Amino acid sequence: MVQQCRGLGQQERHRQGYGTGVFGPWDPITREQMAAILHRYAQFKNYDLSASDSLKMFSDVKSVSSWALEAVKWAVGAGLIEG
Numbered sequence: 512m513v514q515q516c517r518g519l520g521q522q523e524r525h526r527q528g529y530g531t532g533v534f535g536p537w538d539p540i541t542r543e544q545m546a547a548i549l550h551r552y553a554q555f556k557n558y559d560l561s562a563s564d565s566l567k568m569f570s571d572v573k574s575v576s577s578w579a580l581e582a583v584k585w586a587v588g589a590g591l592i593e594g
Contacts, residue, residue: 542583542592543575543576543579543582543583544579545586545592546579546582546583546585546586546591546592547578547579547582549582549586549591550581550582550585550586551582553585560585562585562588562589562590563581563584563585563587563588564584564587564588565584565587566583566584566587566594568594569594
């Protein structure tokens with residue numbers, strides 16, 4: 512079952528791999544990667560993505576990658592991630 516779900520995530524583009532053509536479905540994921548997966552899924556399902564919040568409560572805010580910034584702000588604004 513887990514393997515089917517992981518494959519679906521790649522097929523539906525919720526998980527896009529590392530940008531180098533490498534896809535690690537069994538690799539641990541970071542907070543920003545989780546936010547990106549949830550954000551892509553919400554886009555796919557046409558959910559409201561207007562929630563957004565500041566990331567200043569996170570001591571590691573400067574380490575959030577530019578590609579994940581919108582998704583992390585959305586996840587915080589939607590109450591999915593807390594600092």
